[in-house]
Amino acid sequence: MSYQLIYLATAIAKTCVLELTENNFAPQRGHCLMGHPKNGTLLVASVIATLCSLSAISKPAEAASLYKGWNYAIDSFNDSITGNNVGGTKYEIYGLALKQTEDKVFIAINANLPFGGTxxxxxxxxxxGWGDLIFNFSGKNLSTASANKNLLGIRFASKNDSGVAATGVYEDVTAKTVAKANGIALDSLGEYNEWVKSKGKKPSLGDLAANDPYFNQATHVQNVIATGKKVGGINLLSAGNLSSLGLDFGHFNANGSQTIGLSADRSLFPEGNFILHLAPDCDNDxxxxxxxxxxVPPESATVPEPSAVLGLTAMGLLFGSSQLGRNKQQKALNSSAS
Ligand SMILES: [Ca+2]
Ligand SMILES: [Ca+2]
Ligand SMILES: [Ca+2]
Structure with a gap:
């Protein structure tokens, strides 16, 4: 094996490790190869890239804020509105979190609005009341996915303005907004964002920026299920249930007066990347x-997974078989990181 080959393999491996540890989301298959292909090295590069991809596939839930098995979205703490007030109102949402196990999906909300509404x-x-939880696994924006009946929804509040009659998990969902009937004076998400900013506060959509094109800025956010097919029920969780599951909004200084939690069977959900959103019936946050x-359930995340072990072993064999000095390896690492 030539020195050049070892340099390349090391550089690719380093790039892969950087991506796995620093990216919010798993790289796409083959991503690790980008910018590195060279004649005569494609085989090793491909092997490493494949191992890298396997490791990426084995990763648990991805998020900007993963803490003790929960994936957190933390919202602006001052972008709720009511009357002329902005920030810290009874509609303030602080955080939304999700945890998955082999057989359950857990969802928790930290906000000022009680479970029963106001x-x-x-x-x-x-x-x-609380609007419904709207999941989108389609990769399309909310309006498109809704038009295609491609959403999954959970009505968890027994008293709200959902378009479906009972609480539970729904598939083939279309969504609608009920914001106007619940009192919002503004005419769109865009107007809401401008209103919050005009008061010196910072609008956000949790993991998304306030102006993210996932939501149509010209209309109010679709915040309840309009139509759908019920596929299962939900279980409400107590504060004790949630803390025993490791939930800790306080870690992010999300200290709304209410913490609401529920679970549903994992089998009711597809797999893959999703965007989940939630608002009160009035869209005031x-x-x-x-x-x-x-x-792969997230519990296995603390244990090296077979593909990751395989990848490390392969890298170890590659490095072990080389006669390179440490300084040369370091040079390759540095050059790949620049
Ligand atoms: Ca908020
Ligand atoms: Ca209402
Ligand atoms: Ca918000």
Whole structure:
């Protein structure tokens, strides 16, 4: 094996490790090869790239904020509105979190709005409840996925303005907004964002920026299920249940007065990358969470996985077989990191 080959293999391996440890999301298959192909080295590069991809596939739920098995989206703490007030209102959402195991999906919300909602003189029915949880695994924006009946929804609040009659998990979902009937005076997400900013506060959508094109800025965010097919039920979780599952919003200084939790069977969900969003019926704050549901349960994340072990072993064999000095290896690492 030539020195040049070892340099390349080391550089690719380093790039792969950097991507796995620093990226928020797993690299695509073959990503590790980008920018590195050279004549005569394609075989080793391909082997390493494949091992790298296998390791990436074995990774558990991906998120910007993974902590003790939960994937957190932390929202702006001052972008809720009510009347002329902005920030820290009864509609403030602080965080949304998701945890997956082999057979369950757990979801937790930290906010000021109680599970049962609140009285509102602005709402047609004088009540504002929690909207529904809307999952999108399609990779398309919300409006497109909704038009294609490609959403998955969870109605968890028994008292809200959902388009479906019972709580539970729904597939083949279309979504709609009920914000106007629940009292919002503004006419769109874009207007809401500008209103919050005009008060010197910072609008955000959890893991997404306030102006992220996932949501149509010209309309209100679709915050409840319009239509869908019920495929299963949910279980509500107590604060004790949630803390025993390792939930800790306080780690992110998300200290809303209410923490709400629920679970549903993992078998009701597809696998893959998703965007999940949630708002009260009035859309007076909105949060989105980016994540990934994987076949591999997250509990295995603390134990080296077979493909990762295989990858490390292969790299070790490569390095062990070389006669390179440490300084030359370091040079290759440095050049790949620049
Ligand atoms: Ca908020
Ligand atoms: Ca209502
Ligand atoms: Ca928000």
């Amino acid at each position: 009285h509102s003189d602005y709402a047609d029915d004088e009540h504002v 909105i949060i989105a969470l980016k994540g990934k549901l994987d076949i």
